Amino acid sequence: MKLQILLAGRGGEGIIFMTRALTEGLFRCGHPVISTETHGMAMRGGSVISQVKVGGYLSPMIRLGEADLLLATSQEEAERNLPYLRRGGALIVNAPLPGPKYVDATGISHRLGNPRGSNLVLLGYALSRLNPLLSLDPFQDVVAELSPPRYRSGNLRCLEEGWKLGKEQREKDHFLPIFPVAQGP
Numbered sequence: 001m002k003l004q005i006l007l008a009g010r011g012g013e014g015i016i017f018m019t020r021a022l023t024e025g026l027f028r029c030g031h032p033v034i035s036t037e038t039h040g041m042a043m044r045g046g047s048v049i050s051q052v053k054v055g056g057y058l059s060p061m062i063r064l065g066e067a068d069l070l071l072a073t074s075q076e077e078a079e080r081n082l083p084y085l086r087r088g089g090a091l092i093v094n095a096p097l098p099g100p101k102y103v104d105a106t107g108i109s110h111r112l113g114n115p116r117g118s119n120l121v122l123l124g125y126a127l128s129r130l131n132p133l134l135s136l137d138p139f140q141d142v143v144a145e146l147s148p149p150r151y152r153s154g155n156l157r158c159l160e161e162g163w164k165l166g167k168e169q170r171e172k173d174h175f176l177p178i179f180p181v182a183q184g185p
Helices: 015-028 075-084 105-111 115-130 137-146 149-172
Strands: 003-010 033-038 047-054 067-072 085-094
Touching (some): 003 075, 015 047, 015 115, 015 137, 067 075, 075 085, 085 115, 105 115, 105 149, 115 137, 115 149
Antiparallel strands (some): 003 047
């Protein structure tokens, strides 16, 4: 699998946590992966982007127009970072709008009693759409390890709910995975 993924949000929304869970989970699946973060204003509420490359890349930086997938915690962050997405790339946004590129991760995390878990709903949704050969298990393990004990079960519920929703969306709409099935790491 060879992918360039951009995660975009604001400080305090869990972009760095989501990046760590994504990169470590992919690594445990046997994929070479590198990442970097840009903290923007370096304060709560400032723009934060993470760039993740899966495959035989030498640099973690993604050039404008080359991201295969853009995960955004809001419509505003999606619009701000859209120039990074390549033509034909996939966009997944945390927004209560209809369509397969939108998921109401905030609403779902509130319903599950974990309002800070919308980033993990978004991540679970994206993972289930990436490739049907990916297993949720390594990502669950990483989230369990990274989460403080008092948030662990809520974070896992959010990740699993996002995974389930993405899988249902893929089956309902007969969508193929966002990217072709990998032939190995």
